[in-house]
Amino acid sequence: MLRRMTQTAHTSPSPSPGKQMLSEQVYAHLRNAIMRGDYAPGDALKPQDLAKEQGVSLAVVREALVRVVGEGLADRLPNRGFAVPAFSDRRWQEIAEARRTVEPVVLRMSVERGDVDWEARVRAAHHRLARTPAHMPEEGEHYSSAWSEAHRLFHRTLLEGCGNPVLLETFDRMWTASELARRWSAHRNPDRDAAGEHRRLEEAALARDADAAAEVLTRHLTLTAAALQRPEGA
Amino acid sequence: MLRRMTQTAHTSPSPSPGKQMLSEQVYAHLRNAIMRGDYAPGDALKPQDLAKEQGVSLAVVREALVRVVGEGLADRLPNRGFAVPAFSDRRWQEIAEARRTVEPVVLRMSVERGDVDWEARVRAAHHRLARTPAHMPEEGEHYSSAWSEAHRLFHRTLLEGCGNPVLLETFDRMWTASELARRWSAHRNPDRDAAGEHRRLEEAALARDADAAAEVLTRHLTLTAAALQRPEGA
């Protein structure tokens, strides 16, 4: 009998439901829910309820919550549990400024170092972004999740030429914070020509014009920040 | 019966053992232990043992470990537990490069924006750094913890003028990673005039010479990276 199946024998031909750790799944679920805007800012994230909803124990939920807090996607109030963070306009501007400060520099590095594979990926990412509809009728006033992901991937790919995982991780964190904040202060600006900006970004990058690329990105980020800023003060 | 002790009555004459959350203490302890180099890179961080050592339950230890992993101070291998990360030379260089990329830009911003209070804090931080001995006979070949902290605070204070918490948080993360990596690849370079570099940094900052400050910082970081890089390749 040659039943050689020292490892994954799994009668699982279908979507292996239990592959990774449970906490991982719960974490991912929670993360998505928050990013998707399922909760209102300030909402309490009760371990009890979440555990029941997901059919897992408290320990698992707590682990997921702790990770989420570490990522800045939730606040933790000592002895008062977890909650969805309430982003202020000020907070949003800080994040936007941080992006304006860091991303152009990384983009410059990326344009100078990126290889042919990188160029190809940039083209691919831009193509996908350009072909993805930004809004879906069913998804309310927000951007479609498909477009959001394509958008993120385009921006990330642009920077990936830098080849430095630490910088990319920094980008990831800022992007996440940025998207979360955007969710709650989104005043859509119709005058915005996002597609055009992205196209110019791709062009400058592929033309290996680091200065132009950085310049365009800075403007892009500035416009984004301005568009989302509350019309005026008090 | 007037047992009024709505709040901290504490018969605690001694070091109030329980003030904040337990997990917080355990987290801090673990963090320090790793940063201090109590464990060798690659060492397993067994929840069981840690729980026993600290006299707390598994749940608390796990929470602390998860947070530590989130900060990059430990690795998590699925089903194989937690472990102290083993930094490679490559990893170290990536961190160093990220710092060279981000910090000078932030410093420039800081120098342009910092107010008088910031100037005062920079002076104070530099003074403390300059007066703190870098090495303590008892603390082996490593820098004294007092100096390390003064060093961190000096660099951080320099950047605090930017007034952007997001950027400062980025600095914090990179600094932490940097220090951890340094711990394991530290070849002390005797030729290094760290004190002088710090002095020039302070001077440029207080002179409000953003270009010079950024320049000096870049050189400072480059030298640090070079000093810690393994002498040569294979």
Added chain:
DNA sequence: ATAACGCCAATAGTCGATTATTTACTTGAT
């Protein structure tokens, strides 16, 4: 009406057991 008292709900932390993997180790066939 104000302030202290005390109840209530929810979170933080503790225990001990159960399941699932990993890793180490033993044993059997070639």
Added chain:
DNA sequence: ATCAAGTAAATAATCGACTATTGGCGTTAT
């Protein structure tokens, strides 16, 4: 003897119930 299937011990992950604290809130005397 060598390699590998097979078994056993070890550890991680998860669970569910229980205890201890904490902050909020309503109630009651002054």
